[in-house]
Amino acid sequence: MATIIEVARRAGVSAMTVSRVVNRSGYASAATRAKVEEAIAELGYVPNAVARQLRSKRSHTIALVVSDITNPFFTTIARGVEDAAATRGYAVMFANTDESEVEEIEYIRMLAQRQIDGVLLVPAGNSAAPFRFLESQEIPVVVIDRRVVSRKVDEVRCDSEAGAYELVRHLIGLGHTRIAVITGRRNISTSTDRVVGYERALREAGLPVSPELEAYDSFSLEGGYRQVNQILANGLKPTAIFATNNFLAFGALRALREAGMRIPDDVSLVTFDDLPVEWHDDPFITVLAQPAYELGRRATELLLARLDGGAATKRQVIVLPGELIVRRSSGPVPTDRV
Amino acid sequence: MATIIEVARRAGVSAMTVSRVVNRSGYASAATRAKVEEAIAELGYVPNAVARQLRSKRSHTIALVVSDITNPFFTTIARGVEDAAATRGYAVMFANTDESEVEEIEYIRMLAQRQIDGVLLVPAGNSAAPFRFLESQEIPVVVIDRRVVSRKVDEVRCDSEAGAYELVRHLIGLGHTRIAVITGRRNISTSTDRVVGYERALREAGLPVSPELEAYDSFSLEGGYRQVNQILANGLKPTAIFATNNFLAFGALRALREAGMRIPDDVSLVTFDDLPVEWHDDPFITVLAQPAYELGRRATELLLARLDGGAATKRQVIVLPGELIVRRSSGPVPTDRV
């Protein structure tokens, strides 16, 4: 763990000269440069970024805070973030909140202590605490995937409302009129925005919007499972189900299978989020695929631009379109039920 | 971004006293403590971990370097790592090498600059460079998932040889005698260890081991696709295929489907690595599931133990068993080919 001083001594120059050579800042004669570089090689010197940070106030590190890295949607975002960060020389820390606002603020505090330059956040709820705190620490944030109410922070997300609208239009086009929606908690924008898109599609088609067909729970396998079981139990017999994320869809699938319902013969199923192509040999579910990698990449680029001094420019909200991919889980309404 | 000095001024004490209150080290009268805590709250003071690090030489941050966080096997490891690290107050940085030894060493250098306390590494190959470098920087490493030749580093992995043996035994039990194996590059231990287990199972059963039935390529969907196409082309007509990781299996699946082969009617398929239960409604492939989360957790605990001064204790190699899960992709040999 050689220091700059040792390198300087060995090369017979001052620490400042070594610094200049290492950072390619300022002048250095070819001869000096060579001597310094030799000393660096001999000692295996690696500059101490911590000391550097203390002076420069920049850690060249950002943090990615998601609900669960294990969800392939977030994994793919993470990959986009890491790739974009790496090309700019930034390191990435990551944290999982499990949709808990308590975990969220704790992590953000811990990360702030470590002097991260910026945060990419998938908010766990609509608490203002994380934003207030980050603002007080002058740490820029870019929100990914979700909207934040009444805050002037940058956002990069997919168009939930339009995506939901498209999916439901697709179902309506197939003749469905009783379409249930299963979604996440009410304090998450993706949860509610998708219901809004769903309702707009119904209204436009002159179909009734009934609260019994709208279920809210957590964005999880268990949530989807519970919601579908409840829907099946209440006797409303929808001919199609719209799951607002991938975990919900898998829970729905399980519940439907257990109930002996065939898809799409007995009921159609559509969902937000696709799985990476690598992961299914023969994709079955009709989805609204979100550009997860792009979301991560764009958010990172926006954040890094802020760090480069783009703080002055006004709030940016980047909304990317999703893509409807029609597969076999959505079909015409069962003839006996039209 | 208040500093300890500002807090001290506001509380009418010295910086040292604030430090003691913040760190619960040394004495402080209740009255002083209260004053300091009030000042901290008023100023929104957050201790600067960077300055702290500079003195203490400990960043309380570790790094996880994998080939691709997008592979659910590594994603799950990452989650295990993060959970274990968080409970101990450690932050985690992550990096993707894409199995490139060049990327690997570059990342490790970057992370070392940031004074990470330790590294969890899935080696991209069998280069000694990363280990030599980390040793020179006195940064402990724990290798995850793979073996490292001739290095005395800690390892936490699944038993590849035994797992492969089990999978192939299963196939042999179903009557298969011509079993092909498709695997990754030869410089990755999981790649070769699994072939060793495969061969042992064959030999024990008195079956021939033929090189034509062993294909090496990259641990990727494309690799699996290429290898199976080649196997189909060479006319050896195996009745079963053993894929040594999940990506290879999906590539194999694609190639088999395109060739019009039914599974398991025409050919059986088994693989290492399961997908998270969340994401397949009705799992189809017979797998040797690795305890990925546990791998990540155990490796992190071992690393943190090293950081706590366990450097003296001798090298540890933790090998966890995998679990054979028989599903529908493996069946008896087609009757016309026994």
Place this chain on the structure above:
DNA sequence: CTGTTAGCGCCTTCAT
């Protein structure tokens, strides 16, 4: 082109 001085924010050490 190169060196000197000073200080980033904190904590170890020693003093009171």
Place this chain on the structure above:
DNA sequence: ATGAAGGCGCTAACAG
């Protein structure tokens, strides 16, 4: 129980 001095490794600012 509290404070003062000094330094971790580096680099901005200013000489020369």
